[in-house]
Amino acid sequence: MPVVMYLMGLDAAHELLSPLGFRKLPHPQGVGSSLYLGEEALLHSTGLWYRGVLYHRPKERFFRGPIPPYPPEVHPQAEPLDFQEGLEHFLPFLRGYEEAVRALRGEGRGRFLRRLPPGARRHLGAWRALFPEA
Secondary structure (H helix, E strand, O other), X not given: OHHHHHHHHHHHHOOOOOOOOOEEEOOOXXXXXXXXXXXXXXXXXXXXXXOOEEEEOOOOEEEEOXXXXXXXXXXXXXXXXXXXXXXXXXXXHHHHHHHHHXXXXXXXXXXXXOOOOHHHHOOHHHHHHHOOOO
């Protein structure tokens, strides 16, 4: 997930999220970066929420819970999930997202993967196993 979050951050910086169906909104509490609201997902630099499950970047954990509150907060009644269970919940969304990015850019992620920061680079093998076509 650190690779996913880094790449989605690049997509935001390159203004690709709007063509991918996300709306940019200011964070309601004024915390950090903007929120990007998609049809079924919400992205913030500290988390990604999809259909009732939040990936919380600072803790590298998944939680089942509602939105709001928005990342970086976690709902006080959110239920921690096993990493594999959370990842499996996100995979349909992430695979569709990567396919849409590839179609929009006309290329895969190769050149961006060469410049990963150290925190994401150590997860590159796991990311490639999930997205071999990217």
